[in-house]
Amino acid sequence: MDPNVNPKPAEPVVSVVMPVYNGQAYLRQAARSILDQSLNDLELIAVDDGSTDASLDILTQLASEDGRVRVIQQAHEGIVVALNRGCAEAKSPLIARMDCDDIADSSRLADQTAFLKVHDRVALVGTAARVIGPAGQVSHILAPPTEPAEVRRQLQHSCCMIHPSVMLRREVLRTFGGYRAPLRHAEDYDLWLRISERHDVANLAKPLLSCRVHGGQVSTTTLVTQAVRALSAQVAAQWRRQGRPDPVENDAILDEAWLLAHEVSARAVDMAILDGFVQRLEMLASVCDHASVQQIQDQLNQWASQRKIHRAVRGRVRWSEAYRLMRQGRTLAGLIRASQAAALNPTLPFQMARRWVDR
Numbered sequence: 001m002d003p004n005v006n007p008k009p010a011e012p013v014v015s016v017v018m019p020v021y022n023g024q025a026y027l028r029q030a031a032r033s034i035l036d037q038s039l040n041d042l043e044l045i046a047v048d049d050g051s052t053d054a055s056l057d058i059l060t061q062l063a064s065e066d067g068r069v070r071v072i073q074q075a076h077e078g079i080v081v082a083l084n085r086g087c088a089e090a091k092s093p094l095i096a097r098m099d100c101d102d103i104a105d106s107s108r109l110a111d112q113t114a115f116l117k118v119h120d121r122v123a124l125v126g127t128a129a130r131v132i133g134p135a136g137q138v139s140h141i142l143a144p145p146t147e148p149a150e151v152r153r154q155l156q157h158s159c160c161m162i163h164p165s166v167m168l169r170r171e172v173l174r175t176f177g178g179y180r181a182p183l184r185h186a187e188d189y190d191l192w193l194r195i196s197e198r199h200d201v202a203n204l205a206k207p208l209l210s211c212r213v214h215g216g217q218v219s220t221t222t223l224v225t226q227a228v229r230a231l232s233a234q235v236a237a238q239w240r241r242q243g244r245p246d247p248v249e250n251d252a253i254l255d256e257a258w259l260l261a262h263e264v265s266a267r268a269v270d271m272a273i274l275d276g277f278v279q280r281l282e283m284l285a286s287v288c289d290h291a292s293v294q295q296i297q298d299q300l301n302q303w304a305s306q307r308k309i310h311r312a313v314r315g316r317v318r319w320s321e322a323y324r325l326m327r328q329g330r331t332l333a334g335l336i337r338a339s340q341a342a343a344l345n346p347t348l349p350f351q352m353a354r355r356w357v358d359r
Helices: 027-035 055-065 079-088 108-118 148-155 170-175 187-196 223-241 256-261 266-286 290-305 311-327 331-344 348-358
Strands: 014-020 042-049 069-074 094-097 122-132 138-142 167-169 200-212
Touching (some): 014 079, 027 055, 108 122, 167 170, 187 223
Parallel strands (some): 014 094, 122 200
Antiparallel strands (some): 122 167
16 A cells, blocks of 8 residues: 555554554454444554564554554553653554554444544543454454443542543643553553543443454463552552542552552452452353463462462352353362352352343
8 A cells, every 4th residue: 555545644643652562463354343434534553562572563564555544662661661762753633542452343433432532521531442362353342331420439449441442632642641550461451540530431332442352462461460459459459549649659669468458358359359259260161262261260270279279269269160161161169169159158159140141
């Protein structure tokens, strides 16, 4: 394609920021889903974070074909640095996020732009999303709350914004200082919490993103750290609501030891980590990635064996095994694990039933 067909806009309506690290498998499809949007006046800022595969070659080719693509190279410094650098380069007053293994619906950017134009109190808007597997097969829909009051309420307990689906106002992002490195792996959750304390945050009910789930993702390989950082983000937000100083701004190291030293019980930490494992297991099982499910289950069992965890937590470990076995069609073995889980924690079946009803 002649790059003059889609020349680089002087001031695009939307700047799309896409960090890339060894994403060659799905990168071209992800980028094309942005470049083929019904809203044509955009720029795609791809930050290559020191990839060692063919990602940079793919991005370079895309930039030669389409003047709206800007490629930024950096040594491998991690997603927080890549995100902040891409957002700092944005020329539009609206910044949209995109991951290099997802697929955006063709109307995504137009729909979100139109929403923010009408709702000037909303600083950040995400969307619902389809969960797809490595081959693109659709599993189910993630449907986060849509109304600002409900989003704000739920954010206090869990992250209800799908990071690669969001669009936010550039000036708001810069006011809050962007993503924060001490909360890496939960940097998005921390940012949404801070923004929601002063602005409205919403989601569109329509699924405008296909969110790919596979075993090689960072959210699979850093489960314990991600869970601890997410809990730390919640505690930091609680401190701010109480008028206490933000621990990140005081250079605190927000790890498990910090949580235990600041009014968080060992059981609460264990439950947060376990929830992270179980949610990831359920997601991988839903797209039938059985090899990755087994790998995560082994990690979970190893983690549980190394800790003196509460009886209720051990019940959740057994329940995750039951879920995996059921998904693999091993019904009898799954029922045995489920009965063991119920014996350890009799309220667990009711908790899981309520969770599925809420979903």
